[in-house]
Amino acid sequence: MRKIYRTVKFLIIGGLLLGTTLLTVSCNKQADAGGFDMTPEVKTTLIKKQDATVVQKYTAALEGKVNVEVRAQAAGYIEKILVEEGSFVKKGQALILIDSEPYRIQLQNTEATLKAAKAALVTAELERNKVASLLENSFVSPIQLQSADAALDNAKAVVSQAQAAVNEARLNLSYTTVKAPVDGFLGRINKRVGNLVAAGEPLPLTTLSDISQMYAYFSIGEADYYDLIKENGSAENVLKIPVELELSNGDKYGQNGKVDVINGEFDKVTNALTVRATFPNPDRVLRNGATGIVYLNVVHKDAIQVPISATIDLQEKVFVFVLTKENTVEQRQLKILGRDLHTYFVESGVEAGEVIAATAVDKLQDGAAVKVLEQQQTASN
Structure with a gap:
């Protein structure tokens, strides 16, 4: 009985092995016939050059x-603010008034000094003319005329100096009215009425x-x-x-x-x-x-344009698969100039006239054989 059992078991196992072998051979024949062909199927795109606008x-x-800081050029208390923060002002428009009384007094003093200097100049001119006439009649020496000329020059210098003081006083008085240097909008006014201001303060009165x-x-x-x-x-x-x-x-x-x-x-x-x-x-x-x-x-x-959908990204680099004459693909890295929503604009990596795989790129490898289904529309912007 044991021998019969072993013989039956051997026959069953042998039959199974034979069946598996026949099935494998059959599948291989079907694969050779095209029934189980695993070659990737791809659509392709022809690369052309075309002008492209990249944003x-x-x-x-x-x-x-113009963005200027408005600063005080005269020291004193603010008497009045004539404008509102954020308002538009014209060049030369008065913005802030500073107490001007001390500067008016200074101007009056310099004007009085100027009048005295002008009077002294008139006296010096008369004296010089008198000495000159006496010299013609030999009643005085040439040295006296030289002395009169020197006194006249000194009087003229004093007048010039006094006039400069008046001009400076008038200028300082004008600084008590802070004016807009340009047309524009006022920023925040950092001082209020009654605040003391001085020339050269780090914080400006306002900006314009x-x-x-x-x-x-x-x-x-x-x-x-x-x-x-x-x-x-x-x-x-x-x-x-x-x-x-x-x-x-x-x-x-x-x-x-x-x-x-x-x-x-x-x-x-x-x-x-x-x-x-x-x-x-x-x-x-x-x-x-x-x-x-x-x-x-x-x-x-004449930028080379490649559809973004026809590329793959590997380690922050962009690649495409170029179709060869043998219907295999060659992996190429692209140098990108720019892009828009759907297209890469390429400097190098592919050339106009070459054909690239447009679909199934995530399934391809360098050197792999492919089956071309059809050519898509030429890559364009």
Whole structure:
């Protein structure tokens, strides 16, 4: 009985092994026939060159065309404040009155001194003329005429000195009326009526901003700067790049600006270059001290364009798979100039006329064979 059992067991195991072998051979034949072909299927895209506009964004600080600190040039107590904080004032408009009485008295004293000096000058001139006439008749010596001339010169100098003192006193008196140096909006007024002010104080009386034009200051990296020159032909052409401004609430400012100043030296710490763009501000929407985002619309001539969907990112590098004549793919790294929502603008890595895999790129490996289904529309902006 044991021999019969062993024989039956052997036959069963042998049958199973034979069946498995036949099944494997059958599957291999089906795979060879195409039933289980694992070759990736891809759609492709033909690469062409085309002009492209790349928008580059930079955070900017806004300043008025003129932003000045208004300070006292005369010492004294504030008698009156003639304007309100935040109001718009014109150049030369009176803002604050400082007690002027001490300066009026000083002016009167200098004017009196000037009158006395002018009277002394008249006396010196008469004396000199008298001595000159006596000298003609030989009643006095030439030395006396020289002495009279010296006295006259001294009297003239005293008059000039007195006149300068009067001018200074008048100037100091004018300083008691603090005036707006430019058109603009007033900031906070840091003094009140009755406060004592003095020339040279560290805290200004107020600030005044001319915001008819606004300056947007931002920084660009060294590589971006040289790319801008390369794409626009020269540093002068960079100044012609159109500029847009996004406000802090996300709205686009209604006026376009232009780059008008590029700093002549890179910052040694940040290796960045300060750039200034100017925006008209006729409705005075923009205010000093605000922030925004500057958009530079940079045009790349004959840029190679690659759909972002046809790329893969590996360790912060961007790759594509280029189709070969043997229907295999070659992995290439791209050097990116810029991008928009759907497209990379490429400096190197692929050439116009080459075909890249547009789908299933996450399943491909360098050198892998592929089956091309169809060619998608040419990559474009």
